[in-house]
Amino acid sequence: MTTSAELGLPALTVAPGGVATTTLTVRNDLDIVEAYTFEVVGDCAAWTTVEPARVSLYPGTSEAVTIRLAPPRSSATRAGEFPLGVRVLPVERPDLVTVPEATVTVTAFQELQAALAPRRRRGWLRGRYRASVRNLGNAPTAVTFTPGQAGEDLRFGVTPEKLRLEPGESGEVRVQARTRKLIWFGKPASWPFEVTVGPEERPESKDGKDGKDTKGTEARPETVPQAAAPVPQKPVLDGEFLQLPIFPRWLLVLLAALIALLLAWFALVRPAVRSSAKQAAEQAVVAQQSATPPPPAAVPTGDAPDVPANGATPGGQTKPGAGKPNTGPGSQGGPGGGPAVPGTGAQFSETIDVQTANGAAGTGSYPVPHGKVLDITDIVVANFQGDQGVVTITAGNKTITTIALETFRNQDYHWVTPIQVPEDQTVTANVTCEVPGTPASGKQAASCHELLNVSGTLSDIRR
Structure with missing residues (x-):
């Protein structure tokens, strides 16, 4: 039992x-x-x-x-x-x-879950994406990725070309979309595309079955046909590549505006500025000539014909610009003598060195020799230590300028009409030292030290 x-x-x-x-x-x-x-x-x-x-x-x-x-x-x-x-x-x-x-x-079934990240890329020539896929089926599957674009304006690359995934396993590939040409100017161009994810296609057999040739094999008894397995849906991933122009529109607008400004400058503003500057310079020259007394008449030398004192020519006509001889102060004229002619003397340059103790005043000077006239055209004042105090520059009985030492290191002055210093008078630099400066050595000096360079011409006075 x-x-x-x-x-x-x-x-x-x-x-x-x-x-x-x-x-x-x-x-x-x-x-x-x-x-x-x-x-x-x-x-x-x-x-x-x-x-x-x-x-x-x-x-x-x-x-x-x-x-x-x-x-x-x-x-x-x-x-x-x-x-x-x-x-x-x-x-x-x-x-x-x-x-x-x-x-x-x-029985086996195939099911894939895929995603594309990011969905949209921006660039000049190419965009890179990541396509991830997971095998939700119950059998190992070789997965392929097929990018496509309707207009064939993009070229694609997939690395690796396919993945073999076990059931439940995930994988990732890199997808690159590249345009065929650059956009130099204009608007951005949008290129949408698709990436189809699906199992690898197997080649069909000669008899339409498992890829094996059954020619010459023995006939097998027929079996009851089973319902065909449903064709798995292939995920289609949507992507987009936004191609940017090399030179954006706002840059073109900016360049056009700059070119227009340059043209306006050269065509309108620059001529007006040059004309105004020229007019101002001419007015300054006229004003200076009006304020400056005419130079004394030249003294005849050598075999030149004698000119009467009243400026008349031998023919009895009065010479233009001729007048009474200059006998005022600074003319250095006198009975039997005349002033020096400006611009006819020798080049002259002299440096006045003034060293002054802290809190004291010091003076440096250059005396004009007897029988000479000094025409000053340039003065350079050097405060190379950076001292603090006051320097006053005089020529004869005239004060040329007074400067605070702490406001400069090197200061120069130039005159179109020379400053004339008569004989036996001096060019003087008076320095009042308040705080000695620090020279390039880095150690504060014990006293103030200034240099005054005087340049011009030194002429003889004709007696």
Whole structure:
């Protein structure tokens, strides 16, 4: 006496997300009433149930229970063939347990989840993107990426070209979109494109099946055709490359405005400025000539004809510009003599060195020799230590200028009309030292030290 149990189908095929059923017939060959419980064992136990889970049988009777297989549509449900066992356990006689078995084939399905990041790129020539994909199917899959653009204005590169992913595994590739030419000027151009993500295409066989040539093989018995698996949807990723011009529009507007300003400057402003400057210079020259007395008449020398004192020429006509001889102060004229002619003397340069103790006053001077006239055209004052105080420059009985020492290091003055210093008078630099400065050596000096360079011409007075 024993317990017998038999599955209705020795082999079953089920798709993830679907349901497959078969029956299990249990017969009580004992002479007692027996209750039976059922336990599914094997790889299919997680998603297989028995309904009802317990039956009671009189001796010599049997009953069929339903075996329900419902694998989830998940990458955790691997595709392939798996054994299915149902343990039939008698309650009263557990030693008479039996385990009928069958083979369950779980079909494969393909499902991909993909994304493109970033979706939009900006650049002059190319944009780089990252395409990520995850295998949500239950079988290993070789994934390919196929970029495309309707106008063929872009060229694409994918690195690596394909990925092999196990169920539940993720991967990433780099996608590069590159334009065929640059945009130098104008508006940005938008180039939308798509990246199709899907399993690698397998070459078709000569007989339309698994890539194997069946020519010459023996005929096989026909089997009942099964429903074709649904074609998996291929994710299509939308991307965009915004191509920027090398020179934006605002730069062109700015350049045009600058060119217009330059043209306006050269055509309108610059001539007006030059004309105003020229007019001002001419007015300054006229004003200076009006304020400056005319130079004394030249003294005849050598074999030049004698000129009367009243400026008349030998023909009795009065010479233009001739008049009475200059006998005022500074003319150095006198009975039997005349002043020096400006511009006819020798070049002259003299340096006056003034060193003054702290808190004291010092003077340096240059006396004009007897019988000479000094025409000063340039003066340079050097405060090379950076002293603090006051310097006053005089020529004869006239004060040329007074300067605060702390306001300069080197100061120069130039005159178109020379400053004339008569004979026996001096060019003097009076320095009042308040605080000695610090020369280039970095150590404060003990006294003030100024230099005055006087340049011009030194002429003889004709007696």
